[in-house]
Amino acid sequence: MNKRKVTLVAAATGVITGVAGLSLLAMPAGAGQPPSLPDVSAESLVQQVLTSKPGAFGGTVEVDNKLGLPAISQIPQLADGKHSARIWTDGNGKFRAALPNGQSEQTIVNDGKTTWSWNSQDNEVTKAEHKDEPKAEKPAQAESVDPATAAKQVVELTREFSEISVDGTARVANRAAYELVLTPKASEKTLIREVRIAVDSELKMPLRVAVLTNGTAEPAGTVGFSEINVGPQDPKLFEFTPPAQAKVTTPEAKESEQGRDRRPELGLEQALQGKDPQFFGTGWDTVVGARIPAEAMTQVPAEAQGLVDKFTKKVSGAWGSGQVFTTKVATILIADDGRVVAGAVPEQVLFDTIGHVK
Amino acid sequence: MITRQFGSEVRWMLRRPRTLIGLFGLILVPIIISFGIWTAGSDEGGGGPPGLGAILQGNGMVVPIFTLFLSLNLLLPLVASIWAADGLAGEAQHGTLRGLLVAPVSRVRLLFVKLFGLTAMSLFAVTLMAVVGIIAGTAFLGTDGMMTLSGTTLSFAEGLLRIGLFILLVTFQMVAIGAVALAVSSTTEHPLVVQAATMTTIIVFQVLGQFSSLDWLHPFLITTGFPGLIDVMRDPIPLGQIGDSTLLAGCYLLIGTGLAAMRLITKDS
Structure with a gap:
């Protein structure tokens, strides 16, 4: 009789353990106690970040995106939501990134001479041989998921225009890190309140960037x-052999292929990065301006226009009329005559600036 | 002693005609998939299926993984629930469970024999599907090693290792579902009730998984862990999701076994 009770208790314990395990799995991983680290001045930390040279490492990067961007077909990883990517680097320019997208995967490998880009969805490899430059740049897509590179760029571009402070410590990917905070100076007319960068206490390498x-x-x-x-x-990891x-x-062949079924966003993309973009202002409230050629404006098919209308708001003012597209960190204003301005600023700044676009 | 009981349990299960018919049905799946991909390939283009299906062409070693991955959503839970239903409810229906309960064998041992039968048969069924998948896949689609989702090509031996790992992972998910089905099975005399309850739960879980407004609930659903198992086909293998899915299934296994044991211990003979 007693034995029966013991077994009953054991079975009940099993059930309770299972339920407890389920709840434990469902709980988001806690940040844990912030580590205690020796004090460091903000100024020296910034210097160390800029001069640090991350060596070889491999890791998993989590991107949590609440920017309110529409999904871009080439970079599904940047759409709203949580995404993860795995990156490896040997510290000397060789690089590998694996970007899972649902059940498929995009792999980008830079083996020092060639950048391979593989997409399991269409079973296709894009091979870009590096011409003369011995140290080719990382592909932009791969760069966008590497927090170390992204953070360095932010610090470099904005340090003059920010109050820089060290706000405690944090534990990121099980490593002790300082929280470096860049706050735009009061004179900056920007949407951004602050950028927090967790800097590894040993390697001085940025581990996490939060906007x-x-x-x-x-x-x-x-x-x-x-x-x-x-x-x-x-x-x-830094070798790639295309599957049989x-x-x-x-990339050249790919581009001409894309040219045939030309998508409307290409015009905007080219306008913003291609032909002489104009910069207005400095620091956080820098505004980029450009002019889309008139023929590109008229090429937008009706259905794409519908999509554009869905994401934008019609506006008009002394400068003319157009459409404004707002995300949490950036605003884009497209005037009906093809002028485009964009920046991490409220729309009023764009209305004031657009008149200067040539 | 216990090994003899294990052996006789598996022999009993294999002797049931429906088990044999079920196994035969299971091996048809990889054959049909291989044949389908093969015929689709001969007329070139036309965009393959999404996900893993996209790399199946000319890549026969992926067929077993693709087959098991697809079957895990409905077919394999169904099979597990049938075996769990036969194990206790089926015996109760035939009146043979009473004999087992009054026999001088501990009821916990009886449960473990049933659980062992479930595990052995699940492993057997999954392995059978995988082996047929390898044969059909290489026959229809040919093979030069195994191409992963990351674009790397594994050797035949490495490919077999991946398939072996996937067999174990899928079997564990099946056993976890089967354990919960055994708990249901211990409460009723009608095997069909067990099957219906298990399959309804699996389908409802999958429907709930579709609603992003219920995302707080998703970590509790065993079906949430299924898609992550595909990480076996990435190179190098990321262990995070696979570990989470297996832990999740482990919790279900504990809950199912515990509930079944409690019910059996307190059951009047």
Whole structure:
């Protein structure tokens, strides 16, 4: 009889353990106690970040995006929501990134001579040989998910225009880090309240970047390592052999292929980055301006126009009329005559600036 | 002693005609998939299926993984629920469970024998599907090793290792579902009730998983762990999601086994 009771208790314990385990799994991983680190001045930390040279590492990057961007077909990882990517680098320019997208995956490998880009969805490899420059740049897509590079750029561009402080410590990917905070100076007319960068206490390498906007407590966007192992990586990771069945193309061929079924956003993209973009202002409230050629404006098919209308708001003023597209961290104003201005600023700043676009 | 009981349990299960018919049905799946991909390939283009299906062409070693991954959503839970239903409810219906309960064997041992039968048969069924998948896949689609989702090509031996790992992971999910089904099975005399309850739960879980407004609920659903198992086909394998899915299934296994044990212990013979 007693034995029966014991077994009953054991079985009940099993059930309770299972339920407890389920709730434990469902709980988001806690940040844990912030580590205690020796004090460091903000100025020296910034210097160390800018001069640090991250060596070889591999890790998983989590991107938490609440920017309110529409999904872009080439970079599904940047659409709203949580995404993860795995990156490896040998510290000397060789690089590998694996960007999972649902059940498929995009892999980008830079083996020092060639950048390979593989997409499992269409079984296709894009092969870009580096011409003369011995150290090719990382592909933009891969760069956008590497918090270390992204943070360095932010610091470099904005340090003059920000109040810089060290606000305690944090634990990121199980490493102790300082929280470096860049707050735009009061004179900056920007949507951004502050940028928090978690800097590894040993390597001085940025581990996490969070962008906070005015009026919200939660970051609008976070890019950070959830797991990182520092040290030499398996050299095999930086090699790529196209699979036997895959179609291998070059970026040039791909571009001309895309040119045929030209998508409307290409015009805007080219206008913003291509032909002499004009910059107005400095620091956080820099505004980029450009003019879309008239023929590109008329090429927009009706259905794409409908999509554009869905995401934008019609506005008009002394400068003319157009459409404004707002996200939490940036605003884009497209005038009906093809002038475009964009920046991390409220729309009023864009209305004031657009008159200067040539 | 216990090994003899294990052996006789599996022999009993294999002797049921419906088990044999079920196994035969299972091996048809990889054959149909291989044949389908093969015929689709001969007329070139036309955009393949999404996800893993996109790399199946000319890549026969992926067929077993693709097959098991698809079957995990409905077919394999169904099979697990049938075996769990036969195990206790089926015996109760035939009146043979009474004999087992009054026999001088501990009821916990009886449960473990049933659980062992479920595990052995699940492993057998999953392995059978995988082996047929390898054969059909290589026969229809050919093979030069195994191409992963990351675009790397694994050797035949490495490919077999991945398939082996996937067999174990899928079997564990099946056993977890089966354990919960055994708990249901211990409460009723009607095997069909067990099957209906299990399958309804699995389908409802999958529907709930579609609503992003219920995302607080998703970590509790065993079906949430299924898609993450596809990480086996990435190179190198990220262990995070696979570990989470397996832990999730482990919790279900504990709950199912615990509830079934409590019910069996307190049951009047």
